Amino acid sequence: FLKSMFTMYQISTGDAWGSIIARSVLDYEHESNLFNFGVGFFFVSYMLLVGMVLMNIVVAVLLDEFITMVEREKEEARVKFKAELAKQNSKHFNQLPLDPLLAGLVEFATIHELSNRIYLLYQRLDLDENGSLNLQEINEGLRKINLPHPPRLTQEDFDMLTMGRTLLDEDGELTPYNFEKMILTQLDSYVRRKMVGALDTIEDENSRE
Incomplete structure (x- = not known):
């Protein structure tokens, strides 16, 4: 029985089964003048079944498991990367103080129109009309502008909006030019954050589908 099992194993591996096993059977039948068709059919069918069918099934199962494992690792890495990215950029993508004001400036036809709207906003905030803005003036002006949720800086x-006070003049106030520069910088950040939020929403909806 053990020899038979070893023989069947050797046939399944294809290890010289034709020259050692099949040839031995043929030589034995030739010497004994006997030919058993059933023996030949058994070995050939066994070789076809094990060597070409079952082995391919085993390889296919192993390959499928490997592909599934790789895809799972990729998905875990992608989720981990997104979590790390969201953690790193959470502060950047949070709502900033001027967002309620910037929401009314995102729709414009030309850069000239946007520049005019920023200048008109500057004039509305410049309550003492001295041509410069400080923190107190901005807060008082924002309170008088009709906003759903007026911010208070x-x-x-x-300091953050003025880039570490680098946009302020020697009196610590904003000139019209630097005010426009500040608003354009914040508007760019606002649009980028809105785009990222929209893309994340679309991706979440697609993943749920």
């Missing part, structure tokens, strides 16, 4: 917000 802190000193930290003001």
Whole structure:
């Protein structure tokens, strides 16, 4: 029985089964003047079944498991990367103080129109009409503008918006030119954050489908 099992195993591996096993059977039948068709049919059918069918099934199962594992690892890596990216950019993509004001500036036909609207906004905020803005003036002006949720800037917000106070003049106030530069910078950030949010929403909807 053990020899038979080893023989069948050797046939399934294809290890010289034709020259050692099949040839031995043929030589034995030739010497004994006997030919058993059933023996030949058994070995040939066994070789076809095991060597060409079952082995391919085993390889296909292993390959499928490997592909599934690779896809799972890729998905885990993608989720981990998105989580890390969201963590790193969470501060950048959070709502910023001027977002309620910027929402009314995103729709414009030309850059000239946008520049005029920013200048008109500057004039509305310049309550004392001295040609410059400080933190107190901006907060008072924002309160008088008809906004759903008028923002109130802190000193930290003001320093951040003015790029570490680099946009302020020697009196610590904003000129019309630097005010426009500040608004354009914040508007660019606002649009980018809105685009990222929209793309994330679309991706979440597609993943649920």
